[in-house]
Amino acid sequence: MHTVAILALDHVVAADMAIPIDVFRRARLADGRRPYRVRVCAPTPRVDCETFTLTAPYGLEALREADTIVVPGCSEEAPPPGEEVLDALREAAAAGTRIASVCTGAFTLAAAGLLDGLSATTHWLAAPRLAEMFPLVDVRPDVLYVDNGQILTSAGASAGLDLCLHIIRRDLGSAVAADSARLSVTPLEREGGQAQFIVHTQPPVPRGSLLEPVLAWIEDNLDRELTLAEMARRGGMSERTFSRRFREQLGTTPLQWLLRARVRRAQFLLETTDHGVERIAAQAGFGSPTAFRERFKRVVGVTPQAYRSSFRAGASGGIVRPRSHRDEAGVRI
Structure with a gap:
C-alpha cells in the first residue's frame, strides 16, 4: 500500500486536514482494494486546533516511512513550524518523498526551502504574503493547484x-480518480482556476481625495463609453495630471x-439577474458581447456562463454572493 502521512501542526485548519x-482513505481499486494507507502524524502527541484538540497516533518518524506527505494549512495564530518539522520535511524531500500542501500549508514548505525556484500556490488571500515572505517562490494566485512533480501545492481547502x-x-x-470524485460529489476537474473566487477589490481612495467623486461618477456611468478625456474633465484636471494622480493614489491606470x-x-x-450576455455586456459598458467574454475570461478565469452556473442562485445548487457592484463583501471559497 502507498502510505500517505498527513502532517498536523498546531492550529491546523480542520478542513485542510480532513x-x-x-479522499485517500476512501479511494478504491476496481477489485475493491484500498490503495492508500493514511496516517496522521505530528511533532507532539496532542495538537491544538481552533475548536478541538487532536491526538495524533504517529510522530514525525512516520514521515520517513511515507510515500506521500500532505501538509495542511494552519490559521494565522499558528506559531512558525519548529526546526524539527522543517528538518523532517527536508529529509523526506531529499529521500524523494512526494510532498504536497493544502492552502497555507505552502508556508511550511516554503519555510523548509522546498519551494525555492518553483511555482506554487496558496489561498488567494494569503498569496501576497507568501510572495513577500519567500521571494524565491514564484507564487501563482490564480490556479487551483501546481504540480512540480515531487512538490505540489494547492489553494484553499476545496482546491x-x-x-x-x-x-x-x-x-x-x-x-479510479473519477470514482473518487463521485464519492466526494465533485467533478474530477473544475473549469477555471482560483481567479473565479477572487473578489477583485479596487484600491482604496484616500479620504478627501479629489478622485473620490470622479470614481463614484464612473461607477454610476459604466454603461456609457467613457474616455480618459471625459474622466479627467470630470475631475477638473488635464489628462496628464489625472493619470498621474490616479497612479499615485490608486497604483493603477484609469483604464485598468x-x-x-x-x-x-x-x-x-x-449573479443576480437572468439577463443575457448581450444585455450584460451593454450594462457593464463593454463594446460588444465578444469583447465582454474575452475580458471577463481573462480576469475571472472562466466564461460568463460558467461563472453564472457557479454563483447564480438556483443554478446547479449555486448561491448568490450577497453584495452590490459597490459592496465587495462576501465570497464563496
Missing part, C-alpha cells in the same frame, strides 16, 4: 480536494481601474 484524509484527485489520477489512472469596475458590474449582474 479532506486528504477522507485541496482537486489536488488529491489529481494525485490519485497520477498514481492510479482516471477511472475602469475595466475592473466593468468586470465587477458584470459579475453582479450574472
